Amino acid sequence: MQQLSEQELIRRDSLQKLRELGIEPYPAQEFKVTAYSQEILDKFTPESTEFINVTLAGRIMSRRIMGKASFCELQDSYGRIQLYINRDEICPGEDKTLYNDVFKRLLDIGDFIGVTGYVFITQVGEISVHVSSFTVLSKSLRPLPIVKEKDGVIYDAFTDPEQRYRQRYVDLVVNPEVKQVFLQRTKIINTMRNFFNEKNYVEVETPILQPIPGGASARPFITHHNALNIPLYLRIANELYLKRLIVGGFEGVYEFAKDFRNEGMDRTHNPEFTVMEIYVAYKDYNWMMDFTEEMIERVALALHGKTQVQVGDNIIDFKRPFKRITMYDAIKEHTGVDISNMNEAELRTTCDKLGIHHEPSMGKGKLIDEIFGETCEASYIQPTFIIDYPVEMSPLCKKHRNNPNLTERFELMVNGKELCNAYSELNDPIDQYERFKEQLELSAKGDDEAMFIDHDFVRALEYGMPPTSGMGIGIDRLCMFMTNSPSIQDVLFFPQMKPEIKSHKDDIEVYTSAGIPQEWAEVLQTMGYVKYAALTEIKYTKVHQELCGYNKKHKLDLVNPKPEDVKLWLQQ
RNA sequence: GAUUCCGUAGCUCAGCAGGUAGAGCACAUCACUUUUAAUGAUGGGGUCCUGGGUUCGAAUCCCAGCGGAAUCACCA
Numbered sequence: 001m002q003q004l005s006e007q008e009l010i011r012r013d014s015l016q017k018l019r020e021l022g023i024e025p026y027p028a029q030e031f032k033v034t035a036y037s038q039e040i041l042d043k044f045t046p047e048s049t050e051f052i053n054v055t056l057a058g059r060i061m062s063r064r065i066m067g068k069a070s071f072c073e074l075q076d077s078y079g080r081i082q083l084y085i086n087r088d089e090i091c092p093g094e095d096k097t098l099y100n101d102v103f104k105r106l107l108d109i110g111d112f113i114g115v116t117g118y119v120f121i122t123q124v125g126e127i128s129v130h131v132s133s134f135t136v137l138s139k140s141l142r143p144l145p146i147v148k149e150k151d152g153v154i155y156d157a158f159t160d161p162e163q164r165y166r167q168r169y170v171d172l173v174v175n176p177e178v179k180q181v182f183l184q185r186t187k188i189i190n191t192m193r194n195f196f197n198e199k200n201y202v203e204v205e206t207p208i209l210q211p212i213p214g215g216a217s218a219r220p221f222i223t224h225h226n227a228l229n230i231p232l233y234l235r236i237a238n239e240l241y242l243k244r245l246i247v248g249g250f251e252g253v254y255e256f257a258k259d260f261r262n263e264g265m266d267r268t269h270n271p272e273f274t275v276m277e278i279y280v281a282y283k284d285y286n287w288m289m290d291f292t293e294e295m296i297e298r299v300a301l302a303l304h305g306k307t308q309v310q311v312g313d314n315i316i317d318f319k320r321p322f323k324r325i326t327m328y329d330a331i332k333e334h335t336g337v338d339i340s341n342m343n344e345a346e347l348r349t350t351c352d353k354l355g356i357h358h359e360p361s362m363g364k365g366k367l368i369d370e371i372f373g374e375t376c377e378a379s380y381i382q383p384t385f386i387i388d389y390p391v392e393m394s395p396l397c398k399k400h401r402n403n404p405n406l407t408e409r410f411e412l413m414v415n416g417k418e419l420c421n422a423y424s425e426l427n428d429p430i431d432q433y434e435r436f437k438e439q440l441e442l443s444a445k446g447d448d449e450a451m452f453i454d455h456d457f458v459r460a461l462e463y464g465m466p467p468t469s470g471m472g473i474g475i476d477r478l479c480m481f482m483t484n485s486p487s488i489q490d491v492l493f494f495p496q497m498k499p500e501i502k503s504h505k506d507d508i509e510v511y512t513s514a515g516i517p518q519e520w521a522e523v524l525q526t527m528g529y530v531k532y533a534a535l536t537e538i539k540y541t542k543v544h545q546e547l548c549g550y551n552k553k554h555k556l557d558l559v560n561p562k563p564e565d566v567k568l569w570l571q572q
Numbered sequence: 573g574a575u576u577c578c579g580u581a582g583c584u585c586a587g588c589a590g591g592u593a594g595a596g597c598a599c600a601u602c603a604c605u606u607u608u609a610a611u612g613a614u615g616g617g618g619u620c621c622u623g624g625g626u627u628c629g630a631a632u633c634c635c636a637g638c639g640g641a642a643u644c645a646c647c648a
Contacts, residue, residue: 005581005582005599005617006581006582006599006600006616006617007582007598007599007600007617008582010599010600011599062608062609064607064608064610064611065604065607065610066604066605066606066607066610066611067603067604067605068604068605069604069605069606069607070605070607071606071607071608071610073608082607082608084606084607086605086606087605088605105600108598108599109598120606122606122607122608123606123607124606124607124608126606126607126608128606142582143582143583143598143599144582144583144598145582145583145584145598146582146583146584146597146598147583147584147597148597148609149609150608150609151609153609155584155596155597155609156583156584156585156596156597156598156609157583157584158583158584159584160583160584160640160641161640161641162639162640162641174583216648217648218647218648219647236648261647261648263646263647263648264646264647266647267642268648269647269648418648421648449647449648474648498639498640
């Protein structure tokens, strides 16, 4: 156990004292709440009789104690409301313990309490709850960061990103705007879900542990199943499973899925992330573009009541219809080069001319992708569908109805980033098998992200899959846009972090169990001997002298140990 | 992976011509019956990220490491 700070010790002492007074700091029974802070603040008027007897529960977030009366702020799940607590009303009799000791001394900021009382307006005009009784619901043993606010200015904000992400619970308690982002995230997802359900598409669940990680190009996480003695992969996509369900006869299926990719982390990438994929039979990618527009516009309206959304320095308008441009046209527009009829060698020359890095392992598809990514991607701020991708970079996508070198694919670009990816799905099993084999060749050339062949998926297609259009959308990115969050970590409750470094300090028990008295063990640690094992390598006379010296210098008034005592301490 | 910046009290931060470690909030004690960043008084609290080096002396200067942030590169 780490050494406790003064404030933590005081809180543990308060916990003990509460118990001595017969107050259970962690009661088990239900506490019935009849009102919430926001509701009261919204609805209360001096004439109203609605709130003459309310019961609320929440955390104490601030206290202003003024002798026989006190104010404090109670924070429940909706917000904060001020409480007014009067000594003689809490303690009508002679015994004022409940106010003087329990409320004033033994309770702290961060504790959960329940209160009953009536709502009124103070002289300064703040709607408050006049408390007639309170109940301790849970004692907090660690001090929360104290954030104060006046006239919209925040003082002593809790801002350290590492602490905010590692201890998101604290972040949520003291930074109310953080909670809003996550409530909006839920609203985004619910809006989409309602949209799909209205159309009778079916929400499904498919395997996260997959024997073949298919449906996308990415390095997977690998794990091992002991009973079967086989490797399993955490899914990088769920596409192939959802299409199997279309084969099975569902007309529309969708899944909000956690996918996993074993790649770098930055402001827009987290190793696990959420994707919504939807597949609808008898549709094509043109239909899917209309559908996607409608869905995204609806999300913007649900969240903001309008289609314009501030994202960084830009205002992005999600009003339908979005601009549509083919990939080749986009490249021509930005570079002046028409690559539509180029072979691999010509593409490499073009890359060289444009100063774009390329490697021998890159096939035609990757080269085109690279050119697009370097020259075009960043310029699409307003929602834009990039359509008709070259066949080499889309092995699961149906060939274009007018041009066999292209596929019926679109990506939706927003703020220079990919948001959606969609196809007229490839349902020709023979073509699909050929495309998988081409991926194998890429793999042989050294492309470690090329897809594996999924023979069962091909088998499913052989039974027949209706013409289908599918779309995937990055939910985390969508949330970043919709909530104007610059980092993916701001829209994930618990973003992936490097493991927290463990204290490199021995527990104090390691010292005491070697026979060292507690007070000297603490001295040794503050002197820098944080590992007992390291201590035993030092000559006991030196340690003895240093201990006595420290005792004198810091006026600890401890009785100095004898050299033989120290010798014994170090001999364990 | 590269560059830059950062790491001091529970929180936010100051201190860096090297010379006994500071403020505000929080905490503790006292006063105060409608305050609101409540107020007034008093007080406690720190391996100054870790390890090495320079020095009589390092929070401060140098080196290395750890952790974090930003930008870039790589990666869907």
